[in-house]
Amino acid sequence: MSRDLQTFLSKPADAARRTGPLDHIVLSSRVRLARNVQGFAFPGWAKKSERIRALEVIRSAVDHLPAMTEGFSESMDNLTGIDKQILVERHLISREHAAKGAGSGMVVDRAETLSVMVNEEDHLRMQSLRPGLQLKEAWRAIDELDTALETRLPFAFSPEYGYLTACPTNVGTGIRVSAMLHLPGLVLAELVNQIIQSVNKLGLAVRGLYGEGTEALGNIFQVSNQMTLGETEVEIVERLSKVVHQMIEHELNARQKLLEEKPKVLHNHIGRAFGVLSNAYSISSKEAMNLLSLVRLGHDLNMFPGVPRAVFDELQLITQPAHLQRVHAGKLGAEERDVLRSDLLRERLKDVARPVAAQLTPPASDASRPSGAE
Amino acid sequence: MLCSICQKNEAKVHLTQIVDDKMQKVDLCEECSKAKGVTDPAGFSLADLLLGNTQDTAEARPAPKPGELTCSACGLSQADFKKSGRFGCPQCYTAFGEGLPGMLKTMHKGVRHTGKIPTALRPRKDPGDQLKQLNRRLEKAIQTENFEEAAHLRDQIRALKQQAAPAS
Numbered sequence: 001m002s003r004d005l006q007t008f009l010s011k012p013a014d015a016a017r018r019t020g021p022l023d024h025i026v027l028s029s030r031v032r033l034a035r036n037v038q039g040f041a042f043p044g045w046a047k048k049s050e051r052i053r054a055l056e057v058i059r060s061a062v063d064h065l066p067a068m069t070e071g072f073s074e075s076m077d078n079l080t081g082i083d084k085q086i087l088v089e090r091h092l093i094s095r096e097h098a099a100k101g102a103g104s105g106m107v108v109d110r111a112e113t114l115s116v117m118v119n120e121e122d123h124l125r126m127q128s129l130r131p132g133l134q135l136k137e138a139w140r141a142i143d144e145l146d147t148a149l150e151t152r153l154p155f156a157f158s159p160e161y162g163y164l165t166a167c168p169t170n171v172g173t174g175i176r177v178s179a180m181l182h183l184p185g186l187v188l189a190e191l192v193n194q195i196i197q198s199v200n201k202l203g204l205a206v207r208g209l210y211g212e213g214t215e216a217l218g219n220i221f222q223v224s225n226q227m228t229l230g231e232t233e234v235e236i237v238e239r240l241s242k243v244v245h246q247m248i249e250h251e252l253n254a255r256q257k258l259l260e261e262k263p264k265v266l267h268n269h270i271g272r273a274f275g276v277l278s279n280a281y282s283i284s285s286k287e288a289m290n291l292l293s294l295v296r297l298g299h300d301l302n303m304f305p306g307v308p309r310a311v312f313d314e315l316q317l318i319t320q321p322a323h324l325q326r327v328h329a330g331k332l333g334a335e336e337r338d339v340l341r342s343d344l345l346r347e348r349l350k351d352v353a354r355p356v357a358a359q360l361t362p363p364a365s366d367a368s369r370p371s372g373a374e
Numbered sequence: 375m376l377c378s379i380c381q382k383n384e385a386k387v388h389l390t391q392i393v394d395d396k397m398q399k400v401d402l403c404e405e406c407s408k409a410k411g412v413t414d415p416a417g418f419s420l421a422d423l424l425l426g427n428t429q430d431t432a433e434a435r436p437a438p439k440p441g442e443l444t445c446s447a448c449g450l451s452q453a454d455f456k457k458s459g460r461f462g463c464p465q466c467y468t469a470f471g472e473g474l475p476g477m478l479k480t481m482h483k484g485v486r487h488t489g490k491i492p493t494a495l496r497p498r499k500d501p502g503d504q505l506k507q508l509n510r511r512l513e514k515a516i517q518t519e520n521f522e523e524a525a526h527l528r529d530q531i532r533a534l535k536q537q538a539a540p541a542s
Contacts (some may be wrong), residue, residue: 036464041448045462074376121460136522143490150492156464157495161478162487169481171467173489203483230484234523318410 005083008072010112016314020132024297024300025248028178032127033139033146034174035164036156040167043119051103051119054151058118059154062107067145070110077102084321090308091129093117114145121166135177135241139233172229177240184297195250203227204243218289259358268356270298278349280342288319288341299359315348377403505534507525
């Protein structure tokens with residue numbers, strides 16, 4: 001197992017180049033399972049000594065899974081604040097988990113698609129993360145990991161209530177299926193609240209970029225199931241994937257409509273976003289994310305011909321606080337970070353020509369149409 | 375505008391979050407925002423801030439009131455559960471079993487688990503029953519045009535048939 005997180009993780013440039021189906025709108029797909037082990041109190045109630053014992057047993061079982069060969073495994077108290085924040089920015093651990101210390105741990109596989117949090121709210125929170133819309137594939141991968149792990153750890157399970165979790169809102173399948181969607185069209189057209197409400201009515205939650213209780217920065221929304229009991233995993237995955245296809249459709253319609261009815265407004269937003277990003281001398285993380293979202297929309301509308309989208313995606317990642325800090329060893333104040341961030345953006349965007357007139361063409365191979373297969 | 379926390383200083387940090395479908399807004403002065411660790415907009419949750427959530431598990435716990443329902447395995451009392459909304463251990467589901475279905479009904483689609491079961495705990499039905507069940511699921515999958523699931527089920531059926539008829 002690798003010891004140093006920063007050398008273990010892929011470079012931001014490579015991370016930004018990962019692609020998947022419909023990834024112009026669906027940034028990533030994720031399926032998470034909550035599991036607990038018999039004989040230990042749940043992490044939030046266990047005494048520290050018990051938590052540490054549980055961590056040892058669980059982490060060793062996870063470390064020895066074939067899927068985790070050459071993975072990265074660490075106890076949370078051995079990770080620096082920046083390391084933890086980088087893991088959050090890569091969506092490999094939750095914000096809640098980043099706040100944990102001794103008695104909690106995390107394991108990531110070599111490909112950075114499977115990650116396991118030990119002693120978060122439950123003993124195990126394991127997730128499969130994939131670029132683009134790949135919910136079924138993500139479910140299959142985590143199902144496999146779970147099946148491999150159940151032979152090594154006695155999971156707390158009741159025939160009536162299924163997998164037992166610390167919070168009864170997760171009991172049963174313990175599954176959370178989620179997709180991260182980039183919806184600038186719906187936000188600009190002021191339709192996003194309407195969509196969120198109708199998605200809520202279907203029993204699905206819409207959240208911000210980093211999950212529960214976070215802000216919808218950069219027009220990025222996370223859609224996920226809330227109910228975990230009374231339905232099978234496959235039913236939940238399918239329902240969510242259907243809703244995501246519909247949301248994609250709405251987003252594309254919103255973009256088309258903006259282009260037809262308010263082309264000046266659209267060009268104004270994107271042109272100004274590019275102007276600020278490529279000329280600012282100080283810019284906050286929040287402003288950068290929101291403007292990069294608009295520029296990414298411009299890219300989808302063919303306003304940056306010849307520029308690979310990875311240029312913008314990489315910027316989205318490396319302008320986040322922890323990624324920015326890691327390039328510059330040592331802790332920086334917010335103001336210093338804002339200056340550094342703008343330097344980075346000006347440098348990276350200096351060869352990108354200013355946006356041309358937009359045109360909405362369907363993405364390659366007309367992949368935007370919902371079809372039976374995902 | 376005054377800071378939402380201390381109600382004294384001018385608010386300089388304004389935050390908006392969407393939680394479920396509700397917009398939450400909070401306005402903080404510089405001191406309170408620093409004290410609460412609100413320097414990275416991505417690094418904290420308004421809900422935690424407003425509800426004062428902390429995850430401190432003290433080694434010493436207040437003794438439950440006499441006569442109060444507690445879990446015999448972990449000592450969690452009903453009051454503890456009400457406070458945190460979290461159970462203490464897997465046995466709590468039995469200890470507090472009485473009110474459970476009513477509560478689960480408000481949270482979930484059903485009150486019985488219908489999903490995955492750990493292999494070791496799967497009822498050891500005779501292969502015939504299992505085969506019938508798989509065939510039913512296969513039919514349903516074909517009806518709903520869920521061909522991926524169908525292919526998966528077909529493989530399971532094939533494996534089961536091979537098990538039932540050991541190589542002679």
